[in-house]
Amino acid sequence: MKHLNEATLRQYYCLLACIVMLGGMIFSKVLLSMGMIGLVMNAVFDRRIGEHFRRFLANPALVGLTLIFFIFLLSGLNSANTDWLIDRLRMRVPFLVLPFAMVAIPRLGRQEYFGLLYFFLLLISGVCLCLMGWYLLHFHELTAVYRLGQVLPTPGMHIHFSLMTAFSVAIAWELIRQGFHWRNARVERGIQAGLLVFLVIFLHILAVRSGLVVLYLMLLYLLAHFILTGKRYRTGLAIVLLMAVGLVLAYEYVPTLRNKVDYTLYNLHMIRGKTNLSELSDSYRVANVEAGIAIGNAHPWTGVGIGDIRDETEAYLLKHYPELAGPGYMPQSQYVLTYAATGILGLLCFMLATIYPLWRHQSWRWPLFTAFHLMSFSVFAFEQLLETQVGAAIYLVFALLSIRFLMETDQTGDGTSRRNNNVSPTQFTIT
Numbered sequence: 001m002k003h004l005n006e007a008t009l010r011q012y013y014c015l016l017a018c019i020v021m022l023g024g025m026i027f028s029k030v031l032l033s034m035g036m037i038g039l040v041m042n043a044v045f046d047r048r049i050g051e052h053f054r055r056f057l058a059n060p061a062l063v064g065l066t067l068i069f070f071i072f073l074l075s076g077l078n079s080a081n082t083d084w085l086i087d088r089l090r091m092r093v094p095f096l097v098l099p100f101a102m103v104a105i106p107r108l109g110r111q112e113y114f115g116l117l118y119f120f121l122l123l124i125s126g127v128c129l130c131l132m133g134w135y136l137l138h139f140h141e142l143t144a145v146y147r148l149g150q151v152l153p154t155p156g157m158h159i160h161f162s163l164m165t166a167f168s169v170a171i172a173w174e175l176i177r178q179g180f181h182w183r184n185a186r187v188e189r190g191i192q193a194g195l196l197v198f199l200v201i202f203l204h205i206l207a208v209r210s211g212l213v214v215l216y217l218m219l220l221y222l223l224a225h226f227i228l229t230g231k232r233y234r235t236g237l238a239i240v241l242l243m244a245v246g247l248v249l250a251y252e253y254v255p256t257l258r259n260k261v262d263y264t265l266y267n268l269h270m271i272r273g274k275t276n277l278s279e280l281s282d283s284y285r286v287a288n289v290e291a292g293i294a295i296g297n298a299h300p301w302t303g304v305g306i307g308d309i310r311d312e313t314e315a316y317l318l319k320h321y322p323e324l325a326g327p328g329y330m331p332q333s334q335y336v337l338t339y340a341a342t343g344i345l346g347l348l349c350f351m352l353a354t355i356y357p358l359w360r361h362q363s364w365r366w367p368l369f370t371a372f373h374l375m376s377f378s379v380f381a382f383e384q385l386l387e388t389q390v391g392a393a394i395y396l397v398f399a400l401l402s403i404r405f406l407m408e409t410d411q412t413g414d415g416t417s418r419r420n421n422n423v424s425p426t427q428f429t430i431t
Helices: 002-027 029-044 049-057 060-078 082-091 093-103 110-137 139-146 158-178 185-206 209-230 233-253 255-272 281-298 309-320 334-365 367-382 389-410
Strands: none
Touching: 002 029, 002 110, 002 158, 002 389, 029 049, 029 093, 029 389, 049 060, 049 093, 060 082, 060 093, 060 334, 060 389, 082 093, 082 309, 093 389, 110 139, 110 158, 110 185, 110 389, 139 255, 158 185, 158 209, 158 367, 158 389, 185 209, 185 255, 209 233, 209 367, 233 255, 255 281, 281 309, 281 334, 309 334, 334 367, 334 389, 367 389
């Protein structure tokens, strides 16, 4: 009975830590850190730590994500700037400790996993409702700032918030597909569908390009999965046409979206002509990516080291784009940054570590997991997502929660491939 009580307490404690992490990603870096530390403490001070470590080593997906820390640690051998090296390694400490900490959660089955996602959906939807109200109250002022490339104020960085909102659309889709609810199935299904539509509309009003790109990538994939698996070709065609018409109408009648699109086209036109580069936000992005590719090409096998990537980027900009040069810039692409810092071998290891969880046990057949990776891979291409605390958490927390859920339904305690209770994680039609 004592052991049962301890397990129950640990279960509630871990779920609370996960809730704090999810809330912290939106509202507070302090809460985010507290949630992560809480999970690590649970793992370290568990009498079964040896058993947890064996389960961790038996899961290549978790080990691979942990190795990302060591990829950048080894690149430090090339780094002369030890201060920046330490700062970058500090940002990657969650990759070192969280994968193991997730294993020590007593249980993360269907009810717990989808319950956490449901909570996140409701939380971010509530924030979006408040932001929508703020926008409507200050319609003319906020619409005007979009002409200057600015956006609606959001908690934290607007890019991170838009990514979390876009992924929440996929969460709502999966909750509906699963028929997951807490109390009233019919009412909650309607709420989930309503939130899905609302978040899609809100993302067009927010008009952050990163969020819109991943939104449409995920929606196109989820629609394709919906059409092909159910052979709903007519329904699918109607939905695609409706989306196309909706996108055209959004450009015509949503001023923030129209202003953002026009500003982006203006940026591209000016960048091609190399005119007024210092006044264009996108010129810094293009120049930094160009710098990263050039740095990687100059050191293709080992890179320059994560500690020196900022200094090397600044040196390149001073030589080729002096009007854009300044301290603090790095390549605005996680893939390009990894290539420049760690070389081809480091980039290949990074890509393998992030792709493998999707491939393991054909987990790509799970729509939500695939949608999440579509978001991650696309964001890695045009954002340095892992270089900030919240950005790294967006990737790591959702990836690890999903992997831990797969362990619950797919593996036994010793890491073998036997199915528990004949449940397949690639089908996910549990009722």
